[in-house]
Amino acid sequence: xxxxxELIEKIEQYLNGELSAAxxxxxxxxxxxxxxxxxxxxLQQDIRSALHRxxxxxxxxxxxxxxxxxxxxxxxxxxxxFAVIIAGAILLVTHPKPIATxxxxxxxxxxxxTIDPNRDTVLTTIRGARIQIPRGSIDAGGAPHIRLEIKEAxxxxxxxxxxxxTETNGQPLSxxxxxxxxxxxxxxxxxxxxxxxxxxxxRIEANMQRYKGTAGGNGKINWTDPHALADSLPRNEIDHxxxxxxxxxxxxxxxxxTVTGPPLAYIxxxxxxxWLSDFIHDNQKVISSGDCYANYIYNIYNKTAMNLFPALxxxxxxxxxxxxxxxxxxxxxxxxxxxxxxxxxxxxxxxMAATLQQNRLALIGDNGLRTNVIRRDNTGAIITDTTIIYxxxxxxxIVEHPSxxxxxxxxSFGWYxxxxxxxxxxxxxxxxxRVRMTEEYAAEVNVFLVIPGRKILTEGxxxxxxxxxxxxxxxxGQIPLPQGEQAYVFATGEYxxxxxFAISSFITSIQQTINLQPSPMTKEQITAIVSHLDLNQLSxxxxxxxxxxxxxxxxxxxxxxxxxxxxxxxxxxxxxxxxERVERDTSxxxxxxxxxx
Amino acid sequence: xxxxxxxxxxxxxxxxxxxxxxxxxxxxIRKLVQTRGGSTRDAEDIFQExxxxxxxxxxxxxxxxxxKLSTYLYSVCRFLWNDQLRKRRPxxxxxxxxxxxxxxxxQLQTEIEQEQRIRLAEKVLDELKDRCRELLLLFYxxxxxxxxxxxxxxxxxxxxxxxxxxxxLEAAKNRLKELHxxxxxx
Numbered sequence: 043x044x045x046x047x048e049l050i051e052k053i054e055q056y057l058n059g060e061l062s063a064a065x066x067x068x069x070x071x072x073x074x075x076x077x078x079x080x081x082x083x084x085l086q087q088d089i090r091s092a093l094h095r096x097x098x099x100x101x102x103x104x105x106x107x108x109x110x111x112x113x114x115x116x117x118x119x120x121x122x123x124f125a126v127i128i129a130g131a132i133l134l135v136t137h138p139k140p141i142a143t144x145x146x147x148x149x150x151x152x153x154x155x156t157i158d159p160n161r162d163t164v165l166t167t168i169r170g171a172r173i174q175i176p177r178g179s180i181d182a183g184g185a186p187h188i189r190l191e192i193k194e195a196x197x198x199x200x201x202x203x204x205x206x207x208t209e210t211n212g213q214p215l216s217x218x219x220x221x222x223x224x225x226x227x228x229x230x231x232x233x234x235x236x237x238x239x240x241x242x243x244x245r246i247e248a249n250m251q252r253y254k255g256t257a258g259g260n261g262k263i264n265w266t267d268p269h270a271l272a273d274s275l276p277r278n279e280i281d282h283x284x285x286x287x288x289x290x291x292x293x294x295x296x297x298x299x300t301v302t303g304p305p306l307a308y309i310x311x312x313x314x315x316x317w318l319s320d321f322i323h324d325n326q327k328v329i330s331s332g333d334c335y336a337n338y339i340y341n342i343y344n345k346t347a348m349n350l351f352p353a354l355x356x357x358x359x360x361x362x363x364x365x366x367x368x369x370x371x372x373x374x375x376x377x378x379x380x381x382x383x384x385x386x387x388x389x390x391x392x393x394m395a396a397t398l399q400q401n402r403l404a405l406i407g408d409n410g411l412r413t414n415v416i417r418r419d420n421t422g423a424i425i426t427d428t429t430i431i432y433x434x435x436x437x438x439x440i441v442e443h444p445s446x447x448x449x450x451x452x453x454s455f456g457w458y459x460x461x462x463x464x465x466x467x468x469x470x471x472x473x474x475x476r477v478r479m480t481e482e483y484a485a486e487v488n489v490f491l492v493i494p495g496r497k498i499l500t501e502g503x504x505x506x507x508x509x510x511x512x513x514x515x516x517x518x519g520q521i522p523l524p525q526g527e528q529a530y531v532f533a534t535g536e537y538x539x540x541x542x543f544a545i546s547s548f549i550t551s552i553q554q555t556i557n558l559q560p561s562p563m564t565k566e567q568i569t570a571i572v573s574h575l576d577l578n579q580l581s582x583x584x585x586x587x588x589x590x591x592x593x594x595x596x597x598x599x600x601x602x603x604x605x606x607x608x609x610x611x612x613x614x615x616x617x618x619x620x621x622e623r624v625e626r627d628t629s630x631x632x633x634x635x636x637x638x639x
Numbered sequence: 640x641x642x643x644x645x646x647x648x649x650x651x652x653x654x655x656x657x658x659x660x661x662x663x664x665x666x667x668i669r670k671l672v673q674t675r676g677g678s679t680r681d682a683e684d685i686f687q688e689x690x691x692x693x694x695x696x697x698x699x700x701x702x703x704x705x706x707k708l709s710t711y712l713y714s715v716c717r718f719l720w721n722d723q724l725r726k727r728r729p730x731x732x733x734x735x736x737x738x739x740x741x742x743x744x745x746q747l748q749t750e751i752e753q754e755q756r757i758r759l760a761e762k763v764l765d766e767l768k769d770r771c772r773e774l775l776l777l778f779y780x781x782x783x784x785x786x787x788x789x790x791x792x793x794x795x796x797x798x799x800x801x802x803x804x805x806x807x808l809e810a811a812k813n814r815l816k817e818l819h820x821x822x823x824x825x
Contacts, residue, residue, distance in 0.1 A: 047805040055807075085760075085812045085819075092760035093779035098654065098694055102687050105658035109665055153678055168680060 043108070053086045110169075152193035154226045159188050169194045171221055171240035179235040182225075189226035194243070195219065218250055283365025286358055290351060297369055298378065303343060305380045307370040319359050324350050334385060334615040342381075369604065384608040391606035391613055398603070402596045405589040409445040413488040413534045415501065420456040432543045433546045435516045438503030443486065445587045447594070448541040448565075450534040452499070454491065455579045460491075460500035460515055463522045473523040476555040477502060477512040477531045483542060483560045484510050487535030493550070494578035495527050503533075511555075523550045532582065539597075541584055543568045545575070642708045649697040661690060664709050668716045675720060685723065689715040692750050718747055763815045771807035778804060 055061050056069055073079040157163045159180040165173040171194055182188040195201040196219040201284050219241040225231040253265035294302040309318065313335065321328045321336060325348045328336045340346075354362075416424050463470060477489055489502040489512045502512040515521040525528075532545035540562035548556055563571075565584050572582045587593070607613050640729035648657040665686055689712050696702045704711065764772055774792060777783045783791070789800035 046809060047802065050805045050808050050812075054805075081816070082812065085815050086808065088756050088760040088773075088815060089763070089808065089811045090779060091757045092764055093693065094774055095757055095761060096776060097780045098691060099687065101654040101658050102662075102690055105662040106665075106683065108659050109662040153680065399687070415719060 049082065053083050057087060072088070143310075143431050152191045152222065154189050154191050156187050156189050159231075160186070165190075165541065167192055168196060169196065172220075173221075173223070174238040176235060176237070179237050180231055181234045182231045188231055191224045191226040191605060193220075193222040193224075194241075201311060205403065220255070231563070251354050257264060264592055270439075280363045280365050280368050282358075282506075283361035283363070283368075286354070286362045287365055290349075290354070291362070294348070297366065298373055300379075303348060304339060304381075305378050306366055306372045308375050308380070310370070310383045311375075312365045312380060315360075315363065318331065318363060319356070321352050322354060322359055322362075324352060326350065332615050334388065334613075335381065337550045337615055338381060338384060341628045351515040371471070387606050387608045388613040391603060393542075394603050394606070395600060398600050401592060402600075405593050405596070406444050406446055407427075409449065409587040409589055412443040412445040412448070412536065413450040415499070416453040417457060417459075417499075418452060418453070418455045422455070435506075435518050435520075437515065438505060438513045438517050440501055440503035441488075443535065446536060447539060447587055447590050448536045449585055449587045450488075450541075451581075451583045451585070452534070453581045453583070454497075455515060456611070457497040457499045457580065463496075463498060463515075469524045471525050471552060473521055473525075474519045475514060475521055475523065475550075476505065476519050477532065477533075477558055478510055478555055479558045480543070481509050483535070484512070485534070485535060486537045487533040487542065487560055489531060489533045489558070492532065492577065492580060493524065493527055493529045494576065494580065495522060497578065499580060525552070530577075531556050532559060533558050534582070534584070535560065537562065541568065543567065543571070543584070545571065548577075644706060645708060646697050646702075646704065650700070651695060654694065658690065661693070661708070661712070664712050667709070669711060671713070672720055675724065677723075678721065680722070681720075685716050685719050686712075688719055688751075689752060691754065692747070695750075710724060714743075715747065718744060719751070722751060722802060759818055760811075760815055763818065765812050767807065767811060771803075771810060774800070774804055775807055775811075 052061075052069070058068065059066075061069060073083055115159040153168060155165055155167070157165065157175060157180075159175075159182045160177060162174045162177050163173075165172070165175065171192075173192075180188060188583075195217075201220065221239055221241060223237075223239075242375050253269075254267040255263040255265050291306065295304070295306050297305060297307040299305050313321075317328075319334070324342075325336065329340050332480065365559075419425050475491070477491075484504075491500050491502060491514045492498065500514050502514045502519075505511045505513045506517040511519070513519040513521065527550050528547065529550050530545055533543065535542050537560070541559040541564070541565050543560045544560040546556050546558055548554065565586075568584045570580070645657050645660055648654075648660075665682070666806045668686045668689075669679060669682040672685055673679070677685070692715060693712060706714075719820075764775070767775075770792065774788060777788050778785065778790070785804070786798045788794070789797050792800070794800040794803060
């Protein structure tokens with residue numbers, strides 16, 4: 043690295059608090075005397091603060107949007123109460139005659155925008171109104187620029203603030219928003235051709251109309267001359283949605299309350315459109331796919347079957363959701379159950395559990411095998427096991443288990459494997475030997491046959507198609523054995539977090555089945571049992587696994603985070619893609635320019 | 640909601656939730672600014688600055704709230720707007736009463752200067768090459784490990800991503816230094 047970059051790295055470490063105490067002191071005394079270095083540190087700190095601030099300003103921007111949206115909802119409820127004569131109206135103040143007369147009774151300034159009246163202009167105000175001003179619509183007496191002062195009022199508070207009223211010839215009027223457009227400088231600007239104004243609205247009323255405001259003598263505005271809105275398409279769609287809702291949904295659902303099925307208000311904000319579309323078409327398919335939300339709702343509503351609506355088209359569903367969305371604005375979202383919270387909890391739980399499980403598995407992997415067999419020759423050197431390849435019938439299936447909490451070590455000095463029995467020695471007869479235990483333990487243990495008199499130690503495995511019976515040579519249980527000798531079978535393993543052990547002593551014969559009953563024991567108990575047997579220099583030891591402390595700590599954490607799991611919700615189900623995605627503000631990221639470094 | 644839980648939210652990094660509650664104070668601020676010659680836009684800017692100051696201070700565990708949060712925000716906004724007015728229109732007499740202790744005021748003055756420095760640094764970030772800005776934001780804002788950034792942005796190795804990060808910091812620092820020299824800030 044260049045020395046400049048090394049300095050940057052050093053400052054970075056300093057700002058992160060990664061330098062040692064001694065280095066920090068040395069560094070600080072260095073920049074106490076060196077103004078250039080001090081400046082460098084400060085600049086780097088500023089840049090880091092600016093990077094951090096980017097996320098804070100994004101947060102504030104979101105809060106702002108949320109704030110403006112929620113004031114809208116408040117007004118929605120309020121407006122309804124006052125909708126006495128006319129259910130709703132979009133109010134528009136324009137001044138078709140000389141617009142120079144100031145109709146607004148208050149002198150509070152609006153926002154100003156400068157436009158060129160000789161060009162087509164589309165203006166979007168900071169509050170979101172869109173104003174299309176075609177070329178030549180405003181006669182500014184030939185001036186190249188005109189400043190427009192625009193006041194927008196979408197909430198009761200704003201209307202009062204600007205001194206605007208919602209009355210038509212003395213009757214109250216419900217308002218979807220008002221806009222007032224004035225030239226900012228006194229002059230003789232006039233609107234000579236229509237301009238188009240679109241106001242932002244979260245909710246469309248069926249009989250909204252456009253009113254014109256004229257200033258009365260008392261400084262109040264009277265709203266008269268209602269006109270149909272130019273853009274009635276959304277309303278047609280909502281009407282279509284309303285009819286669909288009444289015919290298809292209303293038999294089982296209401297917007298506000300539980301009927302046969304859950305209330306549907308705000309559903310468009312809780313599930314993605316594609317999910318809703320799939321669910322409306324064929325809810326059974328979504329449920330059987332294992333989708334979390336679908337199954338959760340299905341269970342809460344006692345597995346009541348919902349009708350299928352395969353015939354609804356994409357635009358039908360779009361209209362339906364638009365209608366529901368529009369009606370939802372009149373309902374306090376807090377009064378409608380929101381099941382999506384359960385999935386936030388599930389997501390949180392799964393994220394944490396996955397990390398812990400991953401660490402746990404890594405620790406278990408590091409522990410090695412649950413039961414280790416060490417064979418030494420008479421000098422004490424370790425010898426490797428010979429592998430027996432048996433073709434007919436195949437050998438027993440030995441299952442190796444990873445060590446979680448305990449590790450068993452079976453160590454022998456000068457002992458032999460089962461191959462010693464295959465040689466033609468006197469007294470060895472073809473025999474059948476089975477070891478049987480319950481399935482739950484059989485799945486978790488390693489089983490050994492020991493004949494101390496002959497120094498034979500051999501590991502057993504499952505017999506053909508069995509989950510309970512072990513053999514020691516071939517999968518049909520056959521093994522040549524010396525007859526009438528003292529022998530043992532023992533099992534080592536762990537089950538439900540505890541070490542398990544069993545040993546059984548027997549005298550060999552031509553055909554026998556030994557039952558083993560492994561049971562949970564402490565390390566001391568196992569040591570005590572083994573020490574009472576004369577095993578002829580064979581030792582069986584049990585110890586805690588290498589990573590036992592850390593694994594037990596993870597187990598405790600896993601049990602603790604289980605409380606993130608919501609009640610009634612199986613977090614092992616399939617969360618949809620939107621749920622899995624980590625939300626991230628991308629407004630600061632731009633596509634890399636071609637040829638950028 | 641009480642003030643203490645809001646501070647708690649900020650300290651645990653749940654800024655979104657805290658801000659959505661804090662933003663309810665906006666109408667009062669808007670009124671303050673609008674009655675003193677500002678627009679809604681001005682009010683939003685002032686309020687944002689006050690929120691940034693509050694977020695920075697509240698994240699410090701030593702921060703003690705002496706008044707209600709709403710009062711605190713209002714006072715800070717009043718102070719900030721006075722400061723703005725003084726710069727914009729020196730002829731308008733400003734509101735001498737902010738409701739703050741002189742000590743708090745002088746501390747706020749320092750905060751404002753600090754904010755201005757950071758804003759200049761933000762401008763520098765905007766001017767940076769897209770890839771540089773993305774790299775820095777991924778590392779500092781989204782806290783992605785360098786290894787992941789290397790994969791995501793197609794650098795050969797973690798080390799070359801690290802090297803690149805330092806180069807970007809260097810470019811930003813040099814530009815910021817230049818800006819400081821051409822337009823000295825307080």
